[in-house]
Amino acid sequence: MIDDLYKPFDNQNSNPVEITANNISFRYGKKVIIDRLSFKTTENKISFLMGPNGAGKTLCLKILSGILKPDKGKVIFNKRVRIGYVPQKVIFLRRSIYENLAFTMKVFKFQKNEIKKRISNIIKLTDFENKLSMSARKLSIGKQQLLAIIRSLVIKPNLLLLDEPCSNLDPHYTSIIEAIIKKASRQGVKVLFVTHDLLQTKRLADEIIFLNKGRVADHSEKGIFFKNPKSKSVRNYISGKLLK
């Protein structure tokens, strides 16, 4: 029953979301941040977006989520998407935990009784079941990250875009969030995850898209990525060398 919580809104339509980034470019002023970026994610797999600082990972996620428009190129989805987006810096409305979740659902036109029911069910995944009237902004960083994941799931997304959702988290919260992501993926939610954490990548990823200087330097299955990386920049990144 609890697994139903992860099912995307279009679960009757079983083919998962496929993301195609087609020649995307983005610049801030004169500085090119993303340069003719192209990739296509593999169906029904947890895709990881990795790369050194400043490679354009967060920007890429913002473009995929529709927050930013690319200067050139386009993002193509194989079907209608409902995106659950978790930014690096989590922001909540100046409202209670319940109202923050309810607001997100209202945006997607959920009925009043469905909002109440779904929130009371989904909140069981956390340990703040009895704190629904508390300010979301007063939660600890770890709990805010967890709530942000719950907020992204509450709308029954078929695509989750997660920007370092476990940064600064202790192993307990990291394991809770990882379990949620795995279950959501099993239920047909496409996950695109940005991280620097190689161990987490080994635990969760199916495929890795490696960005360097705003371009795709490598795109491969997890096994190949770690054991036999094609690209020199990936080898250097894994061994902890600074990429030039």
Place this chain on the structure above:
Amino acid sequence: MSDFSEILTNSIRLIFSFNTELSDIVFLSLKVSLSALLISCLIGLPIAAYSSVKAFFGKKFFILLVNSLMGLPPVFVGLVLYIVFSKSGPLGFFEILYTPTVMVLAQIILILPIIISISFETLESIYFEYEEMLKSLRVNFRDSILIILWDARYCLLTTVLAGLGRAMSEVGAIIIVGGNIAYYTRVMTTTIALETSKGNLELALALGTILILISISLNFIVFMVKHFTKNLSYD
């Protein structure tokens, strides 16, 4: 010294005598200032919210202009309105000079920039926080405005109070456009100015005391509202 204590005693006696003239003046002052405040909020808050959410050409200049207008000299506003609404003025046909209506208008001109400027700062900072989230959820422009206005409602109380303070203490503009006509356009500040010049210090001091009491009471109410809604504001 005995003169001062006599004036003070008489003025306190006047306050508690519930004199009709005094209560009419206080009532008209509140009516004019609260009307001006209400209209200024109805115009100013949507403008501030729109400016916070929307990037438009000349936005920085608009904010600079509004900030500059906060220091608009009341006497100048009164003079301009007097010229515009006098019999030979371009809007003289409205025949509102020396009426409470034009006094409300004068106060609106004076407090609207305060409402826009201070609430813009509050709303802009909230929108700056929320922008990415609202865009990721594809919340439309109108709803974004409503959301930031709602979430800022307790912070905006201070803005409203600042506007009311300016309106209640204003004298320069309304004495020109209202004419300080007894039982018609005479309000607390204009009466204080008139009675002081006439040497009737008891009435002036009584009205001054009431003005200060109103100001303290309003501040107290806002303080209490903010205190008791601290948890509701979820900041």
